Amino acid sequence: MRNIYLISGLGADERVFRNIDFKGENPKYIRWIDPYVDESIESYSKRLLNQIDSKDELILIGVSFGGIIASEIAKHIPVEKVIIISSIKSSSEKPLIYRFISFLRLINLIPSFLLKLYNPILAYFFGISSIEDKELLKSFLSKTDGKFIKWALKSILKWNNKIHSSNLFHIHGNNDMLFPSRLIGQAVLIADGDHFMILNKAEEISLKLAEILKS
Secondary structure: OOEEEEEOOOOOOHHHHOOOOOOOOOOEEOOOOOOOOOOOHHHHHHHHHHHOOOOOOEEEEEEOHHHHHHHHHOOOOOOOEEEEEOOOOOHHHOOHHHHHHHHHOHHHHOOHHHHHOOOHHHHHHHOOOOHHHHHHHHHHHHHOOHHHHHHHHHHHHHOOOOOOOOOEEEEEEOOOOOOOHHHOOOOEEEOOOOOOHHHHOHHHHHHHHHHHHHO
16 A cells, blocks of 8 residues: 655645545645754654654655655655655755845844735745635645744755655646746646646646656
């Protein structure tokens, strides 16, 4: 029996997968936990291992920040497949501006409560246009601790992964503005896919997931 675990994006929950057709599979969801003060992403990913019941035929599917966490979990335990969506698999796939933001520690200047506030600019960069998706994003933000969002953003900026395993599969949108596809290598590209395509391109992603899971 395959054990498929889902990891949502920063501040999101299992609802981000609600439009995905898993073709009879019954995946489980790994829930976010509170990070320790200044906790490393390596330490954090290890603490998520107690949510994984079985390590036999383990498959991890992560979206955005969840993809980074999935890659980190795979460093600690044997994994059959890691599938990341709208994410990055190495630090070289991050835009240069992120490195400047990290170097200047600009995230430290933003109060945590401001990171919870929805605004049209955020929706634009996520590629969100429908009222339903906007309301879902607002719900994600309202239910997430601002301190967690701040920690996760800093973790993404500092993430310095150089290599990835051969069993990692990458699905990415060619219109993703947070992780531009021109910087992404070895990925299955979804036409007109944006950073929030897990919801608005669910049919295409479901087909690609089915192909990868069968391979």
